[in-house]
Amino acid sequence: MSMSLAVRDSRFTAVQAGLAQAPWPTDSFPDKAGVVAGASLHFTPDQEVYAEGDEATAFYKVVSGVVRTCKFLSDGRRQIDAFYGEGEVFGFETGREHRLSAEAVSDCVVVPYRRRGFDTLAGRDDRVAGQLFSYVMRCLERSQDHSLLLGRRSASQKLAAFLLEMAARRPGGAVIELAMTRQDIADYLGLTIETVSRTLSQFERDGLITLSSARRVGLTDLRGLRELNA
Amino acid sequence: MSMSLAVRDSRFTAVQAGLAQAPWPTDSFPDKAGVVAGASLHFTPDQEVYAEGDEATAFYKVVSGVVRTCKFLSDGRRQIDAFYGEGEVFGFETGREHRLSAEAVSDCVVVPYRRRGFDTLAGRDDRVAGQLFSYVMRCLERSQDHSLLLGRRSASQKLAAFLLEMAARRPGGAVIELAMTRQDIADYLGLTIETVSRTLSQFERDGLITLSSARRVGLTDLRGLRELNA
DNA sequence: CGGTTTCTTGAACGAGGTCAAGTTGTGTGG
DNA sequence: CCACACAACTTGACCTCGTTCAAGAAACCG
Secondary structure: OOHHHHHHHHHHHHHHHHHOOOOOOOOOOOOOEEEEOOEEEEEEOOOEEOOEEEEOOOEEEEEEEEEEEEOOOOOOOEEEEEEOOOOOOOOOOOOOOOOOEEOOOOOOOOOOEEOHHHHHHHOHHHHHHHHHHHHHHHHHHHHHHHHHHHOOOOHHHHHHHHHHHHHHHOOOOOOOOOOOHHHHHHHHHHHHHHHHHHHHHHHHHHEEEEEOOOOOOEEOOHHEEEEEHH | OOOOOOOOHHHHHOOOOOOOOOOOOOOOOOOOOOOOOOOOOOOOOEEEEEEEEEEEOEEEEEOOOOOEEEEOOOOOOOEEEEOOOOEEOOOOOOOOOOOOEEEEEOOOOEEEEOOOOOOOOOOOOOOHHHHHHHHHHHHHHHHHHHHHHHHHOOOHHHHHHHHHHHHHHHOOOOOOEEOOOHHHHHHHHHOOHHHHHHHHEEEEEEOOOOEEEEEEEEEEOHHHHHHHOO
């Protein structure tokens, strides 16, 4: 027990640092009730955290950088389900296997939490159950919003929503630094890389944004971007 | 630490009971452990169970019939998030309000389970936490699948997936009775009613399905339908 | 530097949307 | 039982938005 306390404490410090501006609770999971934190892991861009079909032995919290979860279609195309930034948690499964792949978008550090079954976990500690529940609900809300976005919106509506989503997560003001490529954005929004590029260029011509470089986007007219999705 | 956060976030773990048999038990929630089952409610087609923005005082289990959850866009169009059939649970929220509307597709009966305040952790049934968790995870998985479907698939792939999804839920064999209109299907798949109709007609011409009436679909060639999504 | 990857832009094409007309099905009242 | 009205569905013709194909510009890096 003293062993696990030591592990927990060192990990807590590491995680805490990366959680300073997370939009949700910043405490980590206690080292009990079916969750055991492993050492933090580092991944380089495009490196795989786990693949679709891998045994789901853990879920993960992002300490720094950005991770994407995605699925590959038989024709080689890719659909990105979600991006996870600092402080966010991904990789929950009820089944034995991961249903999606997870890959690093940028250089990033994640902490794995080995599971011993959610039933054990939920039954043993209120705080863990509540935390985990809240993370899953967050995922659910985002997934539902994503479905709505993909269903009935034009390319420019999708891109406006994407930019506003990214801006909301990094409350750094009106300039956002995109961690992902145009291809990532396209695969997230169900568009092609060309349409993403063209639409962003059009936004700049319309005075909605400023592209100081391909990845650095200034949101010049937040109101205008919001109005696109009415 | 953040006990209060955990308590706040675990409202729903406190608000459930008696879902003994995963994944979709048909027994009702016992009236204990923070859940109060109301009298079952009847709704006629297109009637509203709750609207987007309504206070989320309860979640619901479908006893019979089919319910849809959806969102309306400013231009009057509609995106359907999910269909819920017998034994399925919908309407969880972590926030104060419902983020989507819920409406009856067919004549249906649902049972509401009222949420209590934040102070009901006492008297909680541990065994039950995993059950609610499993319902929410089920919603999450379906929402993720829905996103993948909407993102990068053609009209015929969407419709093939839709038919197979409906068939999987009503294990009645190779003939399914659709509860929903073409408009519902279109709004679920992000297509127009005309494209849905045209595509189904084409499926019939190709010998994939048999349309004995508009709502009654025989899945003649399951293999062929599956191959559409490779 | 030169090679590679990422991003942008243009031109032509096509899947699905839009508009419009016609058909089927269903409930109602005579 | 039929006639009518109305909603749901189907089908056709045309058009648009986003894709595809192709080429070039810009950023990145050994």
